[in-house]
Every structure is written in structure tokens, then in C-alpha cells.
Amino acid sequence: MIAKRERGKMERKLIASLTQACEEAKPMLTGFTWLTHTVDYQRFPESLVVTWVFDTNANLTTALKSGARQEIDDLTAQAFADAGVNVDSLSRHVDLDSEEACxxxxxxxxxxRLRQKSVKH
Structure with missing residues (x-):
């Protein structure tokens, strides 16, 4: 849990570091369009999930087959480090999705869609 007065500061750090990760990923990952995060600061950092969104399911599948998951995980890990977020298992904090599926x-x-997914995490 993060103190209420620290939430805004943490949110700004997360947004800045994830924006940087997003911009780095766009030219590297075909079909990648944007990312977002969800978090319940009452359960921080356990509830933090970054959703990486591709335009189509086909581009998402192609990216995964070409090893993009490692790039996504590396960019997410760097963004978390830049924001000062420590997590035990990165894979629980990364979700992949597509505009087509939504x-x-x-x-x-x-x-x-993100509200429904956050219940599952």
C-alpha cells in the first residue's frame, strides 16, 4: 500500500516511464499502438498491471512468435525501475491485448474491458 500523499507522485512517475517505454516500442513492434496501466493503490504494487495494446490479434500473435514478449518485459521492467516500483514476478504485471479483441x-x-481484467488480476 502506498500512502495517499504519495499516490500522485507515483502516478506521475509511472506515466512518464511508461510513456517512454511506449515510444521506444512503437518502431520495434509491428502493430503495437499504445499501452496503459491500472492500479489500486490500496494494493500497490501487487495490483499494478500494464496492458500493451496491438491493433489486431494477428499482429499480436506475430509479435509473440518473433520474441516480442521479451522486449515488452524488458521495457516494462525498465519503466518500473525508472519509477521506483519493485515487483516479485514481472509476468503478473504485464498484459497483452488488441484493439480488435476489445x-x-x-x-x-x-x-x-480494463475494469473486467483488473478483477482477474
Whole structure:
């Protein structure tokens, strides 16, 4: 858990470091479009999840087959380090998704999709 007065500071650090990771990933990962994070600061850092979003399921699958998961994990780990976040198992804090999947199951409503996913984490 992180103290209430520290939440804004941590959020700004996370946004800055994840934005940098996102910009580094765009030219490296075909079909990668954006990333976001969800967190419940009452359960920080356990609840922190970074969702990496690709345009299509096909591009996501192709990226994974070409070893992009390691690049994604490395960029996420660096972003966490830059923000001062320590986690035990990085894989529990990284989610991969696609615009296509969100459109199909949530009519493009990312807020609803991320809320549903955060319950599972």
C-alpha cells in the first residue's frame, strides 16, 4: 500500500516511464499502438498491471512468435525501475491485448474491458 500523499507522485512517475517505454516500442513492434496501466493503490504494487495494446490479434500473435514478449518485459521492467516500483514476478504485471479483441467483446469500451481484467488480476 502506498500512502495517499504519495499516490500522485507515483502516478506521475509511472506515466512518464511508461510513456517512454511506449515510444521506444512503437518502431520495434509491428502493430503495437499504445499501452496503459491500472492500479489500486490500496494494493500497490501487487495490483499494478500494464496492458500493451496491438491493433489486431494477428499482429499480436506475430509479435509473440518473433520474441516480442521479451522486449515488452524488458521495457516494462525498465519503466518500473525508472519509477521506483519493485515487483516479485514481472509476468503478473504485464498484459497483452488488441484493439480488435476489445472491439469484439466490449464494443471498443476500454474502460469496461480494463475494469473486467483488473478483477482477474
Amino acid at each position: 472491439q469484439r467483446t466490449h464494443a471498443g469500451d476500454w474502460d469496461a
